[in-house]
Amino acid sequence: MKPADLTSIIIVLADSGPLTRECVERALASDRPVEVILVDNGSEDGTPEQLDRSYATDDRVRVVYNRANLGFGPAVNRGATHARGRLLLVLNPDCLVEPTTISRMAAHVGPHTGIVGALVQDADGHVDPASRRRDPLLGRVIATKLGRGSGGIDIGGPLPSGAEPVEIVSGAIILMPRGAFDTLGGFDETFFLHCEDMDLCRRARDMGYQVLLAGDVRVLHGKGGSSRHRPVFVSRHKHRSMYLWFRRHDPAAKNPLLRGMVWLGTWAHFLLKIPGQLLRKKRR
The missing domain is CATH 3.90.550.10 (Spore Coat Polysaccharide Biosynthesis Protein SpsA; Chain A)
Structure with a gap:
């Protein structure tokens, strides 16, 4: 062929x-x-x-x-x-x-x-x-x-x-x-x-x-099945990738203050989601 x-x-x-x-x-x-x-x-x-x-x-x-x-x-x-x-x-x-x-x-x-x-x-x-x-x-x-x-x-x-x-x-x-x-x-x-x-x-x-x-x-x-089996693992890498994309491609990332705020917001959002993810996994 x-x-x-x-x-x-x-x-x-x-x-x-x-x-x-x-x-x-x-x-x-x-x-x-x-x-x-x-x-x-x-x-x-x-x-x-x-x-x-x-x-x-x-x-x-x-x-x-x-x-x-x-x-x-x-x-x-x-x-x-x-x-x-x-x-x-x-x-x-x-x-x-x-x-x-x-x-x-x-x-x-x-x-x-x-x-x-x-x-x-x-x-x-x-x-x-x-x-x-x-x-x-x-x-x-x-x-x-x-x-x-x-x-x-x-x-x-x-x-x-x-x-x-x-x-x-x-x-x-x-x-x-x-x-x-x-x-x-x-x-x-x-x-x-x-x-x-x-x-x-x-x-x-x-x-x-x-x-x-x-x-x-x-x-x-x-x-x-991957996301359901390992929700925190997947979420951690998702948030890391979101910030990485921002650093690579968003002109706003050139501003150190904005860059720091986005970094803090990204990982704060990740931490806030963990309890709910673990609870849903336990219920399954």
Whole structure:
């Protein structure tokens, strides 16, 4: 099979929950040639090993074992080293694609396209606002908190019927030409978990690539297991990544006073959330 005809689907696992097998099955049912690269970040639920046995005779599936949790971005980058396709699809293990999903997303790839995202929705058909966002610049975040929607980070209004240039798409499913991925150096491995998609989209735009939302493609996004099993761990890395993104990309971070206030606010917010997270985990 020629690489030009192949899409490499990279799925990162980390105790990812019961939807993982269906995610893989649906990915393999695509109407275009695919390979599935499962990158395991030290799962303890046995899912990677089960999938490895199930697809042992299917050369379209490969399991890469990291034997430790390297973080989401680093795991995707390691998966990409095994990928042979001209297109890369980064897919969460709790996302369920349709046979035509990749073809419809790929139809929007042009010479200047760096990233194509899709509308991510829940089982009731509600679209996740994270499918289409703006950079979370400090001024915009403050505007959002004050109820000034026009300056906020979430984009309201009608959803597009085709491809629409946006600032950020959801990292739950992103399609990239291999050339763009390599030019960007893949994901920034400084981000262990969360905000790596925002960083990737920002760097793509800064390098002249288009970030597109395929408004004609909807993908069911379930609820994975990683966040529920380790809520404080996930929250800690999320807050760290939020501050890291601010330091890297927000002009307001050049002001030492603002930078210090954002640092204090970020970690105070993290500490305040811990009791509730532990209580919810205990109730489960």
